[in-house]
Amino acid sequence: MKTPAILLLFLAVLICGNAFMADLATSAAIETLAAAKVPKGPTSLDDPVWQKAKPLDIPFAGKEKFAGKKANVITQAVYTDDEIFFLFKWKDATNSVTKGAWQFDGEKWTHLKGDEDRISLLFEINRINNFATKGCAVTCHGAAGAAVKDFKFATASAGEKGDLWHWKAARSDPYKSADDGWLTAAGEKTGRKDDAGGGGDARNETADKSKPQFMQDPSKKPSAPGVLLAEDTVEITDHGKFKANDTLTYRMPKKPSGSRADIKAESRYADGGWTVMLSRKLDTGNDDDVAFNTKKKYSFALALFDDSMDYDSYDSEALVLEFGR
Template sequence: MVLYERVITQVALAAVAVAAGPALAAGDGEAPAGVDSGLHLVSYRTAGSVAVDGKDGGEWAAAAPLIVTVDELPYKPDTGYRGIDATDVEIRSLHDEGHLYMLFRWADPTLSTARWPWVKQADGGWKQMKALDSTGHENDWYEDKLSVFWHINERGFEKKGCDMSCHIAADGWLDGVRDSSAGRHYTDQPGETLDMWHWKSARTNPVGQADDQFVNDDRKDGPGNWGRNSDIKHGGGYFTNINADKTGPAWMSARGGDSNYVLDAEKVPFDDSRFKAGDMLGGVVAAPFIGPEADVTATGRWHDGEWTLEIRRALVTTGEGSDMHDVQFTDLSKPYHFGVGVFDNTQINHLYHRKAITMTFEPAYTAGLDGSEQEARR
């Protein structure tokens, strides 16, 4: 593939990281006026597409990284938290005429894809593994995830980032109603929305997608689950692997054996005789979304204590609700703002950072370069 070349050596990256301090390392390129250079990501122009397979092909060497430390958690579960308490997220971006590509890489010593799995017991029965905390959420039997929140039109997000939509109950009350959750995401004003790309290692990764969602101003008495909603779906999507009696799994893979998820395309009716005590079977059946919820292509790979996640989305989406549910990269001369959260085997507890990250697009050609210099950048 042909790229507008940007050679980055390990020495240069180390120097950038030192200059920026331990928390943040800026991407290459001058930050726009008023933008924190330590939170500035440049999306570089590429003349070809990027394979979204989680393998970090050589094309990413042309995109300078931004390193963001996520080291804050919204709450401490009463059941304990055994995940990582901080990690550096490497973020890179490329774009072509029609798509935005992003790479996220972060350290996580454990691969977690067993979301509420079934385990066969010594007496022959099956138990779904759960250990919910006082807020009703899981911190032990879950999956690794990553979320990206994109600003659409929420006032204040450009500076404060995800903090703007995160609301914590005070003395058990949130927005005038009783609430035991550790926090809710919703925007303050009617008509304000955020775009959310929610990658899930057990539910969406096996089918090469992230869950395209959005946040609006819904409260508990609204049509959504507080402010979090999924984009419109015409079919497909993951579902719980449970039988009608809720005593065991309903499906297994045609390939047999235990696994942390079952692919919908390979599922067959569950056959208990194929399993022995101690065997584990996935608590979720993974199927690709159909419709606007399928807008975000994503594949992550875990290797040697590290996740590498690649994402692709059209610069402009046109499905139902896209004007309010999706960030639209219609003007590549303007900045766009986002935030990142990392989930280590948790349902809602996640590592996050303060303030918003600003992304700008590198133009296809750089003004002031003569013909030979332009050719060298191709």
């Protein structure tokens, strides 16, 4: 018995209608961060100007070693005629800034356990297909059944492009900055690229990787007490001068410059949590950065790292940034 044409038409309309309603529901569920217009930007984490910005409590879901766990980040944003500022607050039981630091036991050097705390944001520069509804999930690419650590962080095509802001407690914060990068289609390993300019970090190790190669230059006052910056170093000529339990930075921050230095940061770890402020010009004039137009809305997503590697993180859903008047 053939199905009447009118019934087929009804079923098609019903299916399409359900799909449309599902898309509408997904769109309606996307949260919006409203940036408040202020005459002057905040100069500190506790600046009263933050009271003008409505907080958004953003939920995060854990993956890999954090699978099944939840987190949240209280987020605010304000902007002036030429700058934008974000404030993030989240709970974190441990202040993680080690990133594999060296420790001497009196006979040999070994790496301490521990990584660093981080928060990252990804904005669209050029449209990334499905990013507006699915967030960073569309930037993970890998073979079926492959371990997540073997996936590539990238866009699906070269025409898609993202702006990656990456605050790192051990490697960027000593310079009061967030590492500025961008995302494109995958190369050999990843689609993640550094913005033009200098920055990042250098590994403090000898050629055989058995011990540190550099120490604080005694003729210089440490630029960031407790952290060995690449520009403050001198080569170690006598490892016999070190005593048991002496420690040295392994991942030495390098001074950012050029487009890679666009994002400024202030941070504080206190009372079991982080407070981090990131700021940048609305339009840097660099093609590796998103140029914010305050008349438009922008899709973005965040990731949170708790003393962990890239594939062990907490991820937000897709979000929208809009500018208030």
